Amino acid sequence: MASTRREFLGSTLAGGVALAAGSLSLLSCRSSPAEGIGAPPGARPIPSKKILILGGTGFLGPKTVEAALAHGHKVTVFNRGKTEQRIPFGFEGVEHLYGNRDPELPADDARGPDGKLIDPNAKPKGLEQLVGRKWDVVIDNSGYFPRQVKASAELLAPNCGQYVFISSISAYKSNEKPGNDEEAPLATVPDPDTDSMGTNYEYYGGLKALCEQAAQSAFKDRCAVVRPGYIVGPGDQSDRFSYWPVRISRGGTIVAPGSPDDPLQWIDVRDLAEWLVKLAEDGTSGVFNAVGPDQPAKWGDLLAVCQKQVKNPSTLVWIDADFIEKEGQGGEDGPFPIWNAPKGDYAGFHRWSNERAKRAGLKFRSAADTVGAILAWFPSEVERRRRVGEQMVANAKAKNQPPPKLQDPEQLRAGPNSQKESALLKKWKEAHPS
Numbered sequence: 473m474a475s476t477r478r479e480f481l482g483s484t485l486a487g488g489v490a491l492a493a494g495s496l497s498l499l500s501c502r503s504s505p506a507e508g509i510g511a512p513p514g515a516r517p518i519p520s521k522k523i524l525i526l527g528g529t530g531f532l533g534p535k536t537v538e539a540a541l542a543h544g545h546k547v548t549v550f551n552r553g554k555t556e557q558r559i560p561f562g563f564e565g566v567e568h569l570y571g572n573r574d575p576e577l578p579a580d581d582a583r584g585p586d587g588k589l590i591d592p593n594a595k596p597k598g599l600e601q602l603v604g605r606k607w608d609v610v611i612d613n614s615g616y617f618p619r620q621v622k623a624s625a626e627l628l629a630p631n632c633g634q635y636v637f638i639s640s641i642s643a644y645k646s647n648e649k650p651g652n653d654e655e656a657p658l659a660t661v662p663d664p665d666t667d668s669m670g671t672n673y674e675y676y677g678g679l680k681a682l683c684e685q686a687a688q689s690a691f692k693d694r695c696a697v698v699r700p701g702y703i704v705g706p707g708d709q710s711d712r713f714s715y716w717p718v719r720i721s722r723g724g725t726i727v728a729p730g731s732p733d734d735p736l737q738w739i740d741v742r743d744l745a746e747w748l749v750k751l752a753e754d755g756t757s758g759v760f761n762a763v764g765p766d767q768p769a770k771w772g773d774l775l776a777v778c779q780k781q782v783k784n785p786s787t788l789v790w791i792d793a794d795f796i797e798k799e800g801q802g803g804e805d806g807p808f809p810i811w812n813a814p815k816g817d818y819a820g821f822h823r824w825s826n827e828r829a830k831r832a833g834l835k836f837r838s839a840a841d842t843v844g845a846i847l848a849w850f851p852s853e854v855e856r857r858r859r860v861g862e863q864m865v866a867n868a869k870a871k872n873q874p875p876p877k878l879q880d881p882e883q884l885r886a887g888p889n890s891q892k893e894s895a896l897l898k899k900w901k902e903a904h905p906s
Contacts, residue, residue, distance in 0.1 A: 527614030535745035571597035609752040613638040618682040625690035642677035650823035701763040705741040706849035715887035723784030732772020735822040764836040807888040857881035
């Protein structure tokens with residue numbers, strides 16, 4: 473499970489590491505408003521709620537803010553203000569509280585979107601800013617260590633109505649059994665007080681499970697735990713899911729790992745955001761697997777959708793999982809994102825039950841919608857990466873430092889590079905000359 477849990481961090485912790493270069497620049501830009509977010513015409517009126525989001529400025533957070541505002545709710549976000557220094561928040565009418573949620577770490581100075589102190593004379597702040605404040609709903613999408621979640625949940629429980637904790641499908645102990653639901657055994661960690669996720673993020677799932685328990689302990693039956701699978705869509709800077717539509721859009725001969733019939737699950741970030749707001753509106757509690765689509769999907773069908781969305785012709789060469797493993801490009805170090813061979817430890821990985829979430833109102837847009845939105849967004853992401861690189865070079869020059877080694881902004885951050893793909897294709901054709 474180490475590799476799977478590591479991949480799930482792409483839009484959160486690992487994504488932040490991969491984008492560390494961008495943290496030096498104020499030129500990064502938020503993706504455009506997500507299509508499909510907002511109250512549908514003729515929807516029933518919902519009383520406005522006061523929603524606190526712990527985090528709120530990464531990938532899922534902004535989509536959740538956007539959905540909440542579209543439904544007429546009042547939003548407060550609480551975070552350290554670090555992400556906004558490279559990706560402007562871009563929402564008006566949102567209260568922004570700055571501080572460190574970790575009670576065992578020093579509080580952070582209150583900083584604005586430009587990274588400057590809001591008040592140079594102000595003392596560093598932490599969770600104390602939330603004391604005595606009242607919100608109808610708390611959405612926590614930034615809890616990774618149980619002490620953090622325990623501190624915030626216990627502090628907020630007396631004055632807040634509901635706590636929605638964003639966990640992960642990695643919170644489960646095993647992926648071996650297809651069709652498992654929310655009652656499957658959870659992952660554990662040797663030391664629940666650890667400050668580390670492990671060398672390969674092997675403690676990530678177990679820590680998420682402990683975070684769930686901390687939230688549930690504080691809010692009892694007023695807590696909803698959401699376990700997403702791969703969160704994908706426009707704005708995902710990890711390139712995991714995005715690799716496939718973008719790579720196929722560039723045409724040519726493409727390695728398609730495994731079999732067209734291999735199972736696949738994902739959740740569009742816009743669908744997840746809309747559903748989180750619905751959970752808040754309905755006061756829903758319980759534990760839910762947030763995976764889609766509505767009906768079981770096949771790997772080959774998704775790649776076919778990608779091919780239909782682009783102009784450049786492409787040819788998929790299906791290479792079976794055993795050959796990929798033999799060539800050292802499978803397993804935890806394999807280069808093919810999203811896909812896993814459905815056998816052994818991963819037999820049930822893309823086969824989690826989502827029935828409970830669907831009964832609670834989770835809806836799914838089409839694969840074509842998700843793929844189309846990614847293809848429309850990605851050119852702006854390439855430009856963002858280019859601007860960040862240029863700013864880094866300028867910063868180094870101004871400090872008389874050696875210029876940083878930059879990655880080509882056109883190069884995808886996930887998936888095999890062209891050399892690896894070509895080498896694998898060559899070996900496959902040599903082994904199968906017909």
